[in-house]
Amino acid sequence: MPELRFDPLKKTWVIISTERAKRPHDFSLISEEKKEEGECPFCPGNEDKTPPEIFAIREEGSKPNEPGWSIRVIPNKYPALKLEGKIEREGIGLYDRMSGVGAHEVIIESPEHGKSLADLPLEQIVKVLTVYKLRLKSLRADERFRYVLIFRNYRSIAGASLSHPHSQIIATPVTPKVLKEELSIAREHFSRKERCIFCDILRDEMRFGDRIVKIHKNYVLFTPFASCFPFECRLYPLRHSYDFAEIPDEELPELALALKDMLLRIKLALNDPPYNFVIHTAPSLHPRPGKPDYWGTIKEDFHWHIELVPRLTIMAGFEWGTGFYINPTPPEEAAKYLREVDNAVEGMLR
Amino acid sequence: MPELRFDPLKKTWVIISTERAKRPHDFSLISEEKKEEGECPFCPGNEDKTPPEIFAIREEGSKPNEPGWSIRVIPNKYPALKLEGKIEREGIGLYDRMSGVGAHEVIIESPEHGKSLADLPLEQIVKVLTVYKLRLKSLRADERFRYVLIFRNYRSIAGASLSHPHSQIIATPVTPKVLKEELSIAREHFSRKERCIFCDILRDEMRFGDRIVKIHKNYVLFTPFASCFPFECRLYPLRHSYDFAEIPDEELPELALALKDMLLRIKLALNDPPYNFVIHTAPSLHPRPGKPDYWGTIKEDFHWHIELVPRLTIMAGFEWGTGFYINPTPPEEAAKYLREVDNAVEGMLR
Numbered sequence: 001m002p003e004l005r006f007d008p009l010k011k012t013w014v015i016i017s018t019e020r021a022k023r024p025h026d027f028s029l030i031s032e033e034k035k036e037e038g039e040c041p042f043c044p045g046n047e048d049k050t051p052p053e054i055f056a057i058r059e060e061g062s063k064p065n066e067p068g069w070s071i072r073v074i075p076n077k078y079p080a081l082k083l084e085g086k087i088e089r090e091g092i093g094l095y096d097r098m099s100g101v102g103a104h105e106v107i108i109e110s111p112e113h114g115k116s117l118a119d120l121p122l123e124q125i126v127k128v129l130t131v132y133k134l135r136l137k138s139l140r141a142d143e144r145f146r147y148v149l150i151f152r153n154y155r156s157i158a159g160a161s162l163s164h165p166h167s168q169i170i171a172t173p174v175t176p177k178v179l180k181e182e183l184s185i186a187r188e189h190f191s192r193k194e195r196c197i198f199c200d201i202l203r204d205e206m207r208f209g210d211r212i213v214k215i216h217k218n219y220v221l222f223t224p225f226a227s228c229f230p231f232e233c234r235l236y237p238l239r240h241s242y243d244f245a246e247i248p249d250e251e252l253p254e255l256a257l258a259l260k261d262m263l264l265r266i267k268l269a270l271n272d273p274p275y276n277f278v279i280h281t282a283p284s285l286h287p288r289p290g291k292p293d294y295w296g297t298i299k300e301d302f303h304w305h306i307e308l309v310p311r312l313t314i315m316a317g318f319e320w321g322t323g324f325y326i327n328p329t330p331p332e333e334a335a336k337y338l339r340e341v342d343n344a345v346e347g348m349l350r
Numbered sequence: 351m352p353e354l355r356f357d358p359l360k361k362t363w364v365i366i367s368t369e370r371a372k373r374p375h376d377f378s379l380i381s382e383e384k385k386e387e388g389e390c391p392f393c394p395g396n397e398d399k400t401p402p403e404i405f406a407i408r409e410e411g412s413k414p415n416e417p418g419w420s421i422r423v424i425p426n427k428y429p430a431l432k433l434e435g436k437i438e439r440e441g442i443g444l445y446d447r448m449s450g451v452g453a454h455e456v457i458i459e460s461p462e463h464g465k466s467l468a469d470l471p472l473e474q475i476v477k478v479l480t481v482y483k484l485r486l487k488s489l490r491a492d493e494r495f496r497y498v499l500i501f502r503n504y505r506s507i508a509g510a511s512l513s514h515p516h517s518q519i520i521a522t523p524v525t526p527k528v529l530k531e532e533l534s535i536a537r538e539h540f541s542r543k544e545r546c547i548f549c550d551i552l553r554d555e556m557r558f559g560d561r562i563v564k565i566h567k568n569y570v571l572f573t574p575f576a577s578c579f580p581f582e583c584r585l586y587p588l589r590h591s592y593d594f595a596e597i598p599d600e601e602l603p604e605l606a607l608a609l610k611d612m613l614l615r616i617k618l619a620l621n622d623p624p625y626n627f628v629i630h631t632a633p634s635l636h637p638r639p640g641k642p643d644y645w646g647t648i649k650e651d652f653h654w655h656i657e658l659v660p661r662l663t664i665m666a667g668f669e670w671g672t673g674f675y676i677n678p679t680p681p682e683e684a685a686k687y688l689r690e691v692d693n694a695v696e697g698m699l700r
Contacts, residue, residue: 003680007576008547009532014576015676022580022678024620024687027662080676093554094547095575151668159664170674177673182359197358197444204443225445226357226364228670230372270374278671307671312377314509318501320578321628321657323527324520326365326430328372330353337374 002081002100004174012177015080015100041077042164044069044111051075054105055134057127071127072108073135079104080170087144087173103139103171107131113164116154116272118263120165122349125256128167129247132279135169136245140284145171147179147283150244155274158311175283182280183302190301198303199240211331213265213338218251219258221265223331223338230313230329231270231338235262235306242302244281257349259306264348266310268341274311280304352431352450354524362527365430365450391427392514394419394461401425404455405484407477421477422458423485429454430520437494437523453489453521457481463514466504466622468613470515472699475606478517479597482629485519486595490634495521497529497633500594505624508661525633532630533652540651548653549590561681563615563688568601569608571615573681573688580663580679581620581688585612585656592652594631607699609656614698616660618691624661630654 003016041049044067053065055073062068075083081102089098109128110120117125132150139148152167153159160166175183189197205211205222213221218238223231235258241247247255266275281304288294319325353366391399394417402415405423412418425433431452438449459478460470467475482500489498502517503509510516525533539547555561555572563571568588573581585608591597597605616625631654638644669675 005576007574007578008551009535010528010576010578011531011535012576012578012673012675014578015674016577016680017676017678018680021680021683023683024581026678027580027620027623093558094550095554149672149674151671153668157664159668172674178360178670179672181361181673185359185361200444201358204445208443224357226355226360226362227366228357228360228362228364230377231374270377273377276668276671278668280671309670314507318503318509318626318628320528320659321501321626321630322499322529323362323531324365324499324522325362326367328367328376330366330368330371333371333373 001085004098004100004172006096008094008096013172013174017080018100040113040162040164042072042106042108042162042166043113047072050106051077055131057131067111069108070111070124071131073131074106074108076104076106076168081172098173101144101173103142103145103169105135105169107135107167107169109165109167115165116263116267117152117165117167118260118267120260122253122256122260125260126252129252129256129259130249132167132169133245133247133252136281139169139171140245142171143284143286144173145284146286147172147175148281149176150279150281152277153274154276155311158274158276160274179280179283183283183298186301186303187296187298190297194300196240196301196303198236198305202236202238211335213335214258214261214342216254216258216261218254221258221262221338223335225331227327227329227331227334228319228325229309230327231266231310231334232331233262233266233308233338235259235308236303237305240300240303242282242299242304244279244304261345261349262306262308264345265338265341266308268344269337270310270312275308276311277306277308279306351435354448354450354522356446358444358446363522363524367430368450390463390512390514392422392456392458392512392516393463397422400456401427405481407481417461419458420461420474421481423481424456424458426454426456426518431522448523451494451523453492453495453519455485455519457485457517457519459515459517465515466613466617467502467515467517468610468617470610472603472606472610475610476602479602479606479609480599482517482519483595483597483602486631489519489521490595492521493634493636494523495634496636497522497525498631499526500629500631502627503624504626505661508624508626510624529630529633533633533648536651536653537646537648540647544650546590546651546653548586548655552586552588561685563685564608564611564692566604566608566611568604571608571612571688573685575681577677577679577681577684578669578675579659580677581616581660581684582681583612583616583658583688585609585658586653587655590650590653592632592649592654594629594654611695611699612656612658614695615688615691616658618694619687620660620662625658626661627656627658629656 047065056069057071059068081100148171211223397415406419407421409418431450498521561573
């Protein structure tokens with residue numbers, strides 16, 4: 001059983017894999033692109049090489065775990081957390097630990113091996129977003145989970161172990177630190193001003209304009225004022241909305257367009273770099289023991305959004321040790337380069 | 351002039367380089383090891399290829415910026431922060447920024463190009479530590495700086511742009527987030543218990559024993575309970591001490607030994623991996639405007655130490671977006687492997 005451990009000095013929970021621990025010689029030097037060996041387990045026809053599917057969008061008449069799917073959701077073969085079990089909490093001296101209960105799923109975004117999410121037709125991206133919503137709702141129904149993370153690693157340097165297009169979902173029994181901080185900052189801002197801090201940021205960004213990359217009907221793409229990394233992007237819904245799972249289905253085509261637009265800009269302006277994106281959305285709103293009003297104003301104070309970081313620079317040793325980032329590209333410059341590919345992107349979105 | 355910007359959602363300061371901004375084609379794919387071109391500017395005889403030295407330990411009779419040195423401190427040729435200038439603070443809408451005033455120095459640890467810090471003789475490591483102390487004290491005398499960071503990136507995947515052995519120092523006009531949090535957690539613990547949290551952790555670790563790698567006379571090497579990364583290490587002084595700059599000179603040989611021991615263990619157990627280490631020590635204790643008792647109990651509540659992270663896994667996109675770490679090697683296992691090289695390390699320390 002994996003274990004969650006709490007660092008009393010950093011106030012972070014860490015997942016420690018206790019089974020199948022990696023030994024010194026299991027680590028290979030981090031290299032530019034890993035070579036894949038053998039057949040791709042995510043390709044149609046190889047359904048038996050993955051754990052049985054949890055969900056799929058399939059052609060009528062096709063059978064589970066056989067070809068005929070256009071999107072397929074499977075448990076991660078090497079999950080960071082285990083689905084079965086009760087959550088046990090324990091203190092050991094100064095430390096805290098709990099059982100590593102959670103879910104770790106893979107969303108195979110297309111049957112086509114060679115495509116990236118940026119290349120998929122809009123209808124297919126709508127399907128991906130529909131599945132994000134469905135899995136988010138389904139995993140949240142499990143009262144053991146406090147947060148459901150949807151994220152995407154593109155290319156091996158960004159952590160993707162297989163190149164076949166896929167996203168991942170991890171449901172955790174604790175709220176990850178960055179989200180916890182963001183939730184509390186949003187609440188604090190709202191309690192003082194009765195305004196959403198994200199809506200305030202959007203208003204500021206729209207007024208300044210120099211970090212805006214693209215304004216869609218209901219979405220805005222911009223580079224944040226204090227970007228930690230070059231060409232970091234944020235995609236915010238313009239209309240206040242605390243939860244990704246609450247997006248009406250009829251709005252998904254516009255989000256698919258905004259997402260594809262962002263990914264194409266990154267691809268064209270930066271020569272198809274590795275990247276990570278994460279959806280920041282509301283946590284599971286189950287009641288907390290002894291805290292009847294725990295969720296307070298969350299529906300008013302939080303605003304879901306997507307954060308994307310292209311992996312252009314070495315990161316995280318020094319930065320991790322200090323929390324200090326040095327960004328060699330001002331976000332205003334980054335926005336300019338991402339706007340310059342307007343025409344090319346326009347052509348590819350039609 | 352570089353700029354410091356504050357992210358209201360992440361509560362982090364970021365350094366934004368405004369001169370010589372990196373454009374899209376300035377980024378090359380992150381690769382295993384960069385090739386170095388031309389002569390090494392850190393080698394003896396090439397002193398004119400670096401900015402003039404700030405300090406050096408040299409043979410009697412040798413002249414500044416000429417060969418004859420055993421340690422040389424120079425300004426970073428491409429500094430993240432600028433030494434000249436006043437600190438100007440400004441608010442823009444929701445955001446804050448200040449001028450990027452600070453220092454960025456390089457400590458060339460040896461005239462020998464091909465050596466790593468782990469390979470240097472103990473006397474040479476003592477010199478390196480002596481220079482750390484001197485530069486820490488000297489930079490702290492500048493009232494504009496709030497924190498002085500000493501760190502080391504080893505190999506290009508860990509962020510070293512040159513292979514000649516060197517460490518870096520950055521002095522910043524703000525306290526980096528991780529340190530700020532650590533300082534405040536230490537203060538909170540002390541205010542409740544009148545005990546240093548680091549001393550408490552050491553006591554727990556000594557009692558449990560399974561994460562202890564090596565106990566020296568006054569230093570302890572261990573792998574932290576909630577390690578974010580495989581084979582992460584901590585080197586703590588056993589005797590409570592809040593400040594690296596306060597180590598008596600006569601204790602430096604023992605610290606040199608403990609540091610070399612740690613680096614050799616990492617090198618031997620993990621096949622000479624890239625790594626980063628950072629010294630966490632007290633901030634500059636200049637008075638803060640309007641806060642006469644700002645530093646409170648810092649001499650009792652804080653405990654300097656070294657944090658080391660070998661770069662064995664891909665990090666920081668997903669982790670950065672969420673603050674959630676998945677560590678495939680339990681620290682108890684890591685400690686075991688780092689203890690297994692005891693004999694080999696012993697032989698190399700003589």
